[in-house]
Structures are given as C-alpha cells and as structure tokens.
Amino acid sequence: MKRFxxxxxxxxxxxxxxxxxxxxxxxMPIAQILLFGFAITNEINNVDIGILDQANDVTxxxxxNKISASKHFSIVDIIHQESSIESIFKKGKxxxxxxxxxxxxxxxxxxxxxNVQVLTDATDPNMASTISNYISSxxxxxxxxxxxxxxxxxxxxxxxxxxxxxxxxxxxxxxxGVMTVILMLVSAMMxxxxxxxxxxxxxxEILLVSPLKPFQVxxxxxxxxxxxxxxxxxxxxxxxxxxxxxxxxxxLFLLGIESVLFIITSLALGILxxxxxxxxxxxxxxxxxxxxxxxxxxxxFIFPISSMPLPLQVISNIIPAKWFxxxxxxxxxxxxxxxxxxxxxxxxxxxxxxxxxxxVKKYKIRLE
Amino acid sequence: xxxxNNVIQVENLSKLFGDFAAVNQISFQVKxxxxxxxxxxxxxxxxxxxxxxxxxxxxxxxxxxxxxxxVYKETESIKKNIGYMSQKFALYDDLTVKENITFFGGIYGxxxxxxxxxxxxxxxxxxLQEVTKSLxxxxxxxxxxxxxxxxxxxxxxxxxFLDEPTGGVDPITRRQFWEMxxxxxxxxxxxxxxxxYMDEAEYCDRVSIMVNGKIExxxxxxxxxxxxxxxxxxxxxxxxxxx
Numbered sequence: 001m002k003r004f005x006x007x008x009x010x011x012x013x014x015x016x017x018x019x020x021x022x023x024x025x026x027x028m029p030i031a032q033i034l035l036f037g038f039a040i041t042n043e044i045n046n047v048d049i050g051i052l053d054q055a056n057d058v059t060x061x062x063x064x065n066k067i068s069a070s071k072h073f074s075i076v077d078i079i080h081q082e083s084s085i086e087s088i089f090k091k092g093k094x095x096x097x098x099x100x101x102x103x104x105x106x107x108x109x110x111x112x113x114x115n116v117q118v119l120t121d122a123t124d125p126n127m128a129s130t131i132s133n134y135i136s137s138x139x140x141x142x143x144x145x146x147x148x149x150x151x152x153x154x155x156x157x158x159x160x161x162x163x164x165x166x167x168x169x170x171x172x173x174x175x176x177g178v179m180t181v182i183l184m185l186v187s188a189m190m191x192x193x194x195x196x197x198x199x200x201x202x203x204x205e206i207l208l209v210s211p212l213k214p215f216q217v218x219x220x221x222x223x224x225x226x227x228x229x230x231x232x233x234x235x236x237x238x239x240x241x242x243x244x245x246x247x248x249x250x251x252l253f254l255l256g257i258e259s260v261l262f263i264i265t266s267l268a269l270g271i272l273x274x275x276x277x278x279x280x281x282x283x284x285x286x287x288x289x290x291x292x293x294x295x296x297x298x299x300x301f302i303f304p305i306s307s308m309p310l311p312l313q314v315i316s317n318i319i320p321a322k323w324f325x326x327x328x329x330x331x332x333x334x335x336x337x338x339x340x341x342x343x344x345x346x347x348x349x350x351x352x353x354x355x356x357x358x359x360v361k362k363y364k365i366r367l368e
Numbered sequence: 369x370x371x372x373n374n375v376i377q378v379e380n381l382s383k384l385f386g387d388f389a390a391v392n393q394i395s396f397q398v399k400x401x402x403x404x405x406x407x408x409x410x411x412x413x414x415x416x417x418x419x420x421x422x423x424x425x426x427x428x429x430x431x432x433x434x435x436x437x438x439v440y441k442e443t444e445s446i447k448k449n450i451g452y453m454s455q456k457f458a459l460y461d462d463l464t465v466k467e468n469i470t471f472f473g474g475i476y477g478x479x480x481x482x483x484x485x486x487x488x489x490x491x492x493x494x495x496l497q498e499v500t501k502s503l504x505x506x507x508x509x510x511x512x513x514x515x516x517x518x519x520x521x522x523x524x525x526x527x528x529f530l531d532e533p534t535g536g537v538d539p540i541t542r543r544q545f546w547e548m549x550x551x552x553x554x555x556x557x558x559x560x561x562x563x564x565y566m567d568e569a570e571y572c573d574r575v576s577i578m579v580n581g582k583i584e585x586x587x588x589x590x591x592x593x594x595x596x597x598x599x600x601x602x603x604x605x606x607x608x609x610x611x
Contacts, residue, residue: 006474010463017462017503202456208424209452209529210475211444 003212007220014194015224021190029182029232030239036174037244044130050077050094052085055104063116063142067098072134089121096120096131164333175240176328177301180321182236183259184295186229187266188273189287191222195274196283214363222267229263230256249335258331258345262324265348268355269320275362295321323347375400375527375558376421381430383416390416392581393430400526403549403559405569405589408578409609414562415531417578421560422529423447435526448476451520451557455532458516461505465496468504469519476523483522490518510541517548521557528552530561534568546571566602575601577608584608 015021049067053060068075077088085097099117101107108114118135120128164172195218198204207217237255240246248255269291277283296302298312299321305313316322323344330336338345376398383391391413398404408414419425421434423443432439435449459468466487473483491500494514504512513533520528530549534542546568553559561572569575569589576586585592585608589601596604 003475003477006471010460010467010471013463013467014460201461202454202458203460205424205454205456206452206458206472207475209422209447209450210472211447211477212475213444 004216004220004223007212007216008223011194011221011224014197015228021194024190025186025228025232028185029178029236032182033175033178033236033239034243036178037171037240044072044127044134046074047072047096047127047131048076048094049073049131050079050085050088050097051075052079052082052097052099054102055100057103057105059105059108059114060100060116063100063139064098066138066142067135070134070138085119089119094121095124095127096135098135171240171244172246172333174301175236175244175246176325176332177296177299179233179236179259179328180262180299180301180324181292181295182232183229183263183324184266184269184291184321185287186232187225187263188270188291189284191225191267191270192273192277192283192287193280194225195221195271196277196280199274200279218271222271225267225270226260226263229266230260233259233263246332248332250331250337254338255328255331258324258327258341261345261348261352262320262327265320265324265352265355268352268359272355272359272362275359294319298322299325301325320348320351373400374398375435376404376560377431377433378421379431381417381420381432382428383413383420383425384428389581391420391427394578394581394583396576396583396586398527398558398560400558401553401556403553403561403571403573405572405575406560406562406578407566407569407575407605408562412578413581414578418529418531418560418562421446422450422452448523449526451523451525451528453516453520453528453530453533455535459504459512459519462503464501464503465491465507465515466500468515469522472519473522478523486522490515490522494518510537510544513537513541514545514548517545521552525557527558527560530559532562532564534563534565542568566600566605569601569605577605579608 015025051064053064064075067073077093079085079088079097082099085099088094088097097119099119101115101117104114104116116139118132120131122128195204198207198221204217208214212220233256237248237252241248270287273283273286273290277286294315298305298308298316299319300316301321305316305322308316327341327344327348330341374397376396378397379395380393381391381395382389382393394417406414406418416425420427420439421432423434423439423446427439434446437443437445437449439446460471463471469487469490470483473486478486487500491497494511496511496515499507504515507515517528517530517533520530534545537545542565549559549561549571561568563569572589574586574588575592576583577592578584585595585604587595592604593599593601596607598604598607
C-alpha cells in the first residue's frame with residue numbers, strides 16, 4: 001500500500017509538471033464544452049435574409065413584418081428586381097431571399113392560391129433546409145390566422161411536440177457527446193502516452209526489474225487518471241447544469257457509476273494502445289486517429305447512426321462511445337433508470353474485459 | 369544455498385527465439401564481491417542473457433541461480449536482491465533528486481526513516497547538497513549517471529547489474545564512476561557490468577566475452593592478454609570477435 005501511494009505521488013508529479021498534460025486535462029474539457037455549448041449550434045438565430053416584394057400589398061407587408069419580428073431572421077436587404085438576387089447571394093450578404101409574386105394578396109383572395117418563393121443558399125445544406133422549414137412554418141401560421149373564421153371541410157392538423165428537449169436546444173445533444181469525447185481523450189490518450197513515456201525513457205525497464213509486479217505498475221499509472229477523469233466528468237456535468245441549464249432528469253448517482261465504468265473502459269483501451277506502441281508519438285497518433293475520430297464521427301455524437309450507410313452502422317457497434325452516449329442521454333434527458341440501460345452497460349463491461357484481456361496477453365508476449 | 373560463495377551460477381543457459389539461439393548454452397559463475405565484466409559486440413546476446421538473470425525474461429533451457437534464487441521460479445526474490453541500472457539513463461527527469469531517491473527507495477520497500485538516512489549519506493557522498501531540490505533534467509549527464517548508480521544501490525542489493533552504464537560519459541566522469549564501482553565492490557556488492565569500452569574491461573576482476581550467443585573466453589584480463597599474446601583487452605576482443 002505504501003509503495004502504491006509513493007507510485008501514485010510520482011505520477012501526479014509527472015502530470016502537474018508537464019504543462020501539456022495539464023492543458024489537455026483541464027483546459028480542453030472546459031474549452032470544448034464552452035465551444036460546443038455556445039458557438040457550435042444547430043439552431044438558427046438572426047439569419048440575414050433579403051426580400052423581393054413584387055406585390056407590395058397589405059398581405060405581403062404583413063408577412064414581412066412577421067418575419068422581421070421573429071428572432072430567427074433579420075432582414076438586411078430589400079431588392080427590387082429579380083436580377084439582383086444572384087448578386088446578393090454571391091456577395092454572401094444573405095442566406096435566403098423571399099420573393100413575393102405580383103398581385104400576391106389579390107391572388108390569395110381571388111384564386112385562393114398565391115405563390116411566394118423561398119430561395120436558400122444551399123452551400124450549407126443543413127442550414128438551408130432549417131431556414132426553409134422555419135420560413136414555411138411562419139407562413140403556415142399566418143395562413144391559419146387568415147382561415148380562423150373560415151370553415152374548411154376536411155383538415156389534418158399535425159400536433160407535433162418535441163419531447164425531452166422541447167426547445168430543440170442543440171446543447172442538450174452536445175453535452176453527452178462532449179463528455180464522452182473528453183473522458184475518452186483524457187483516459188485513453190493520456191494513459192497510453194504516460195505508459196509509453198516510461199518505455200521511451202527506459203524507466204519502464206527499471207520498474208519491471210524492481211519488486212513491483214507488472215500489474216502494480218499499470219494500476220499505479222492509471223489510478224491518477226481515474227481520479228482526474230472523475231473530476232472532469234463532475235466539472236462537465238456542473239457546467240452543463242449551471243451554464244447551459246441542461247437538466248439531469250435521472251439519478252446523478254447512476255450517471256456517476258456509468259461514467260466510472262466508461263472511464264475504466266477508456267483506460268483499458270489506453271493500456272492496450274500502450275502495449276502496441278513503442279513511442280509516445282505512436283501512442284498519440286493511434287489515440288487521435290484510432291479513437292478520437294471514430295468517437296466523434298461514428299458514435300452518434302454529431303451524425304445520427306440511423307442515417308449512416310449499413311457498413312458504418314455495423315462498425316459503430318464496436319465503438320464504446322456509442323453505448324456511453326446512449327446511456328448518458330438516457331439518464332440526463334429521459335431520466336431513465338438502470339433497467340433501461342442494462343444492455344449498454346453490459347456491452348461496455350464486456351468491452352473492458354476484452355481490452356484488459358488482450359493487453360495482459362500482449363504485455364506477456366512483450367516481456368518474453 | 370550458495371555453492372562456494374558463488375552469487376551467480378549459470379549452467380548451459382539458452383534462450384531461443386524460434387530457431388535462432390540468442391544465447392547458446394552459456395555457463396559461468398560469479399563470486400560474491402567480484403567485478404564481473406560481461407563483454408560482447410552488439411547482438412552477441414549480452415542483453416538477452418542479462419534479462420534472464422534479472423528475472424524479466426524466461427530462459428528456454430539450462431539452469432541458473434542469482435543470489436541463490438532460481439531464475440525460473442523465484443524471480444520475485446531475485447528482484448528484491450538485485451539492483452539494476454540500464455544503458456539509457458534511468459531516473460525521472462521531471463522529478464527532483466530528492467523525489468527520485470524517495471520514489472525508488474519506496475518501490476523497494478524501504479521505510480521513510482531508512483530512505484531519509486540513505487538520502488543524506490548519498491547526497492553527501494556525491495556532493496549534491498546544492499541540488500537536492502533541482503529537477504534531475506538540469507543536472508549534467510555525469511552527475512545523473514552517478515546518481516542513478518547510487519539509487520540502484522539504495523536497497524543494499526547483493527548484486528548490481530549495470531548495462532553499459534558509462535555510455536556517452538566523458539573520460540573523467542567514467543573514471544569517477546569506476547571508483548564508485550570499486551567502492552561498492554569493496555563493501556561486498558557483486559558487480560555484473562556490460563560495457564563497450566575495452567579499457568573498462570581492464571578494471572574488472574574477470575571478464576567473459578560473448579560471440580554469437582556463446583561465451584568464447586572467460587578469465588582475468590591479465591590471463592586473457594597472456595593467452596592471446598597481446599597487451600590490450602581491445603586486441604583480445606578483436607581477435608575473438610573476428611574469429
């Protein structure tokens with residue numbers, strides 16, 4: 001026990017004396033959560049749009065007022081001929097142009113149909129379709145107001161309600177993802193680097209010749225990172241609760257237990273990486289390319305797994321982050337209990353055992 | 369347990385990697401308090417042989433005991449009784465002199481009191497009083513090497529294994545380093561040392577020379593020179609290595 005304490009103390013000296021480690025450990029989590037929370041967002045706010053009002057009547061004016069009153073859009077340009085549309089798009093002044101046809105109001109009353117064209121800059125396809133949806137919904141609302149006193153014979157009115165995230169805040173989606181990425185980064189990359197550093201310096205040999213058993217060396221090396229990762233998880237959850245007002249509907253205790261499980265899974269991966277890489281550089285490359293990219297791209301953090309091509313969907317199953325994100329979303333947003341994430345928990349547990357098993361085998365081979 | 373005061377006893381020890389015999393049926397004994405030079409060109413099998421003796425690699429066949437313990441079954445006991453210093457510099461650069469001593473003393477199970485006492489002795493002996501709180505990274509290479517050697521002796525091992533300990537060190541420091549080795553041997557520690565420098569081979573009580581996995585010569589430097597009718601160990605080595 002005393003040896004263990006001495007070993008862990010030494011690990012903390014390494015961590016606290018290396019500015020790079022410190023930055024990755026504590027700077028990154030906070031920077032990432034703030035970046036994802038504030039800057040990177042799927043919501044649209046204050047999108048610049050242009051108006052080409054060829055009708056210039058009461059109805060079109062009313063619609064324009066409604067649009068400019070919405071916080072989603074700001075009208076920055078009123079143009080007067082069709083030929084100007086292209087030039088303002090090219091200058092990048094606007095993301096969308098709303099074009100009312102001649103006699104818009106008259107057509108609506110007499111012909112019961114009037115056309116308005118929504119042109120969007122689809123160089124950013126997601127943005128374009130979101131803008132188009134928002135504008136359509138404003139138009140629909142206006143239409144419903146007009147028809148209030150008129151009885152229509154048959155009408156289907158979809159009543160959609162967004163559950164678990166009624167305001168469609170994207171930070172709700174990012175918090176579980178960022179938490180996963182950070183825990184993976186800190187646990188897997190930092191441990192693999194710290195173990196390979198001992199190999200590179202030649203101190204690993206000294207440790208193996210000492211009376212310490214190999215598993216004691218490994219546990220001594222990963223223990224500080226369990227501790228630091230738990231602190232990180234707590235900081236992320238606190239930030240998301242108090243800065244972004246993401247609710248934690250489920251049990252904080254369960255969230256804690258599951259996080260520790262995922263931290264251990266990542267540490268096991270880190271140990272595995274360190275057994276196959278001889279230098280810190282290799283360990284870092286494998287962690288970044290082999291872990292970070294799949295964790296960000298294939299875990300369902302940013303891109304929904306259900307819309308991926310089948311081969312990628314299959315691959316996503318072997319990514320621990322996928323299962324942890326499901327667990328975190330479930331607990332934080334849906335407030336579910338352990339009963340609903342048993343499968344995911346079991347998969348993470350199994351992965352951890354496999355990683356540890358393979359590492360132990362590799363480690364022995366290397367010693368021979 | 370130890371026969372005739374031999375702390376290392378090796379009989380027909382081999383290590384195969386597939387069909388390749390990195391170490392091929394070597395036999396030798398090292399007496400307590402002896403400075404035993406273990407020589408050989410790169411790839412001759414020195415490091416593999418040494419790894420078997422220090423308990424981090426298992427032999428394919430043959431018998432060997434180190435400090436009276438079997439290299440197959442009692443590696444844990446071997447590890448407690450030996451010290452080791454490798455060719456790569458082996459202390460932590462980002463720890464201070466004091467922290468390194470505390471750490472290595474700790475993993476060998478020394479008590480705090482023992483560590484404190486050893487540290488004072490060691491710091492005094494090496495004249496490191498001014499730098500105990502400096503990071504090891506800031507020390508000159510020669511000092512680091514001497515410190516690493518002293519640290520490998522902290523737990524008073526019966527045998528200390530030195531794997532090319534003086535690589536890259538200037539001649540004066542090398543000389544001082546060998547004075548430390550003599551002193552340790554004088555205090556009863558057995559020294560098992562590999563080296564590239566043939567002048568260092570002259571400082572050993574006995575030397576063995578390994579060529580292609582086998583020990584081709586083993587005797588005192590004086591007798592080896594007589595046998596090969598030359599006046600330097602360098603010539604002895606060249607004659608053997610070239611076959």
